[in-house]
Amino acid sequence: MNWRGEMGLSTAASVNTTPEGVQFCIFDLRRGQQEGQELDKILFFYPADLPFSTQLSVIGLSEGxxxxxxIFSPEAACEVIEAERHSHVFFEAEPDIWMVMVVEKKKESEAIWRIDALRKVLMEVHSLFVMFHGSIRALLEKEPGGGLARSHLYPFIKDYLSDFLVGKKLLLPSFRDSLKERGTVQMLTVSREAAIEVQSLVKVIESCTGNAPCYSLILFQDLLVSTTLSPEDTINLFTYAVLRLTPRALSSGVSSWSYLAKGTSPHMATAFMMAHSGPFPEQFYVPRDTSPAGDNRFRVTRPLRHDKWSKGKDGFFVTDIWGMEAGTSVPATPTVLLRQTEERMYLCAHQHKNLTVIFLLPLSSILNREQGISVMKQQLLENAALKISKVEEKLSKGWGGENAYHVGGYRYLLVDGDRNVSRTSPPGKVATLTKESLLALNKLREEVDLDKSRAQWDNAGHEKELEVSIRAKNNAWVIARVTRGKELYIVLEKANETLLYASDAVEKFSNRYCDGAFSLD
Amino acid sequence: MSLDSTSSTSADDSPDPASPESVESQLGSVALSEPVAELASAANQVARNGVGFATASEGGDDDEEDADMGGEEGPVGRAEEEVWADYGGVGGLAAAEEVGEGLGGGGVVWGRTNSELEVDEPASPSSSGYAGERGSSGASSGELEIGEVVEDEIQEPRSDGVDGVLDSQASWVPGKRHVDEDDASVSWRKRKKHFFILSHSGKPIYSRYGDEHKLAGFSATLQAIISFVENGGDRVKFVRAGKHQVVFLVKGPIYLVCISCTEEPYDSLRGQLELMYGQMILILTKSVNRCFEKNPKFDMTPLLGGTDVVFSALIHSFSCNPATFLHAYTCLPLALATRQAAVAILQDVADSGVLFAILMCKHKVVSLVGAQKASLHPDDMLLLANFVMSSESFRTSESFSPICLPRYNPMAFLYAYVHYFDVDTYLMLLTTSSDAFYHLKDCRMRIEMVLLKSNVLSEIQRSLLDGGMHVEDLPVDPLPRSSSLPSHLSQPKPPTDSPERFRETCDWIAGPAGLWHFIYRSVFLDQYVSSEFPAPISSPRQQKRLYRAYQKLYASMHEKGIGPHKTQFRRDENYVLLCWVTQDFELYAAFDPLADKALAIKTCNRVCQWVKDVENEIFLLGASPFSW
Structure with missing residues (x-):
């Protein structure tokens, strides 16, 4: 590594962000602690063309x-630095491996953030990374020079961030996304009859692989129908499916679930257009320390690359992301690492119309690799094809369309923290709210975030109970309810002025849509 | 590279692109990490050696200052009868350098207050030059226990009784505590709320806990963080880590930092730092900045020597005086005629060249008069009252002291003539003239005569005993009972609650309509009234918690950019809080957590009506400091 030479040339060191207003870095506190070797700690930096002195300055402040x-808070180190012009959001992804995102605030524009929402972006990209590549620490241990980890991180995060890219700007979740919750799954509500069909499909899938466990995840459009995975693994695979596999992801190249995709921001149209055409210029992500020779040392798969999945005749997805099986022209089947069992699984995805079924087969259960997988797929189809189309038909019939979960008069977000499930007003409806209401909600959510995190540190044994109703300057009611791990946020813009009216509205919503979870009696 | 040199570079926003960089790159790797690394290793050491220490500090911790202003009647105290007068006679302390000298000359006074430092022995160099004057009281041992005792047992830190001083002497420890600690002490690290003042070169000026001189390294680290961000063209506001928040405030060459795990919102902590800065300006004026212009490494500590008690009293008030976040003052309830008598005599005096004449009882205003067009900001009143009440010497003699009102004119000294009529009631006459002592003394004697003649002083004592508005007395009937309502405020109540009354009390403070407490702030008057605490909120800890809840509610309602909101209803495990902000007033009310919404709203309406009915007695009307 010839970074040392660059040290002397440090130019303008400042926390100033680039025109895009976003910096994103990953560094390892266990590395580069000796003078002259500081660059060694940088595992990822965006934008990569910033001078190293600037990169080190950002990391130096973070480290400091x-x-x-x-000193004061040994159990939880720095989470955020708020400065007048920037927010620095911290996340310790793995012990001593930190992700820091620096975003510029612009009061006049849309650049008003909720720190927790930004941190969830960091958490999400890390979870996805680990699912495909394993932990960063493991990569560093495998190749202590750090080249292996860097060469995996750069393209992965670049591909991930490209979903937020509008033109040359990264549009991160802002106050306009206050009625969304990253890191949760959105479920389809199914009729009892359909549920029984789904259940029997799941059973069939399970029985296909004999003794080896076969996990499955079933989505209808961008909504989860069923999962046999742990909650954590479910979120990761659900997220990935919605980003790259569901019909909408395939057709638009942009995930519908992405914060950019559904008309919440005026940049919408551009979001769609740019997403295809705008891969990052290579120099933005290729670490400069890796000479072409060095880069090629590691064969890097890029699971988040756009437009790399296609549907085969049998309904199963094919991709060349993972290269070809050695000595053949058969594309290698992707593998993912399950968090819960720490087991590596083959990922097979099948799509029938709006229904996407993801099968996960343990590597250990398949003997002849692609040949074995192919046999297994055939077996699955034979047993389950009929059920799949039946389920799809049932669900399509019962599907209420885009605005299925709209509740007239309400703009809401309902989060079940225990199950990591959320449901929200359709983005098109949320977009009708005024900026004032959304700003007030954003602020209220920030307060609740703080309360929750404090309750968590207090570890008082009981979960946070909170009810807040605010009548904002623009007369909208902005409401937060937290109870037994569930959260409900509601904005009522055309409401009567009395608190009792607003409370009554929440009560009705709770009784009707939340099984009374937020009802007072 | 030394931290001092980095900071002096960073201090002048040097346009030269070359030098800050190199400084910076080293700051990145050296300055930020080195002191910190030192701290970290020191921490490890302490952690290894100091298990006992750590446990000792667990419970005794208090962000909470139990200690209020000095309750101590040390033997040194009586000596300086005339010192203040003499001090004033020295005159013209306009420039800060002279202040240094002046305080040096008047050091006996400050040293005296310093004598309340109970822990540190004279060996410590902390208040350079005054070490010899520090007494050591017997309270020094086991200060952690004292913290606990105070937190749990003191009923009313701002001693209500006539013999409050004696009471308090027994229980709270004034001034700075834990002077033996520094940043390597586990106990120091576990304190819930730290306050630091430092200079832009990283020199410590004040620390709530620990000896400033031993905290030089820590102080340099704080400076490094601030200037590092500043060099990036930004300004750090706060840092959050778990339950901890580090809040920064830069005021020219003065840096103020609060490190807290008290769950107070950023805006509140920042407001507290603003008040800390204001308190410093009140003592020194802003012209102290000139010292830093001349010499960036100027050491300010001698200028503030002995003022620890003033700052610690202010910090204490952050958790027990809503004026610190409401930016309003409160009045002692008095019959209209009584207050008018007091206003009249003060007005008389004000016409004879006094800028402000203020009669106060503890932190409550009895009457307040300003010369034409002069207006007094509530924050200035808070800081002035804190300065006077926390400095023991004011109690024992009439005094004449240079002070600066930061909101009125941060650059200039005024002169305050202060005289206590009794243990709680004191008169402050402010003037621009440094040689007005004898004139003001005459004024005071005239005022005293009138107050005695018209029974104002005894009325004040009676009002103190009766207290202000009790939620138990909230009229049930929504219609104003104008004849009977005010009576409870101006007439003595039955000595103790009769059984009948007690039952009524229970009805009010429990159950679905259970109003526990309220604060009503009149927007036009810049005044607030706060009800007395009922039984469910009787301990200082409970009261502090309620104030913190109000403070948070206030911050949430007045959120910058989107506020003020109109209404807020908030229910958590401790309270139901209702806030209502209009153009005329703001109401903050606390109810039993099980309170019924509809009843709570009704109760709030009744409270507003009640306040309007008795406003003649609880507010100083027609005397808004801003309305002259």
């Missing part, structure tokens, strides 16, 4: 504050 805050 991590150490500083541990």
């Amino acid at each position: 504050l991590i150490t500083f805050t541990r």
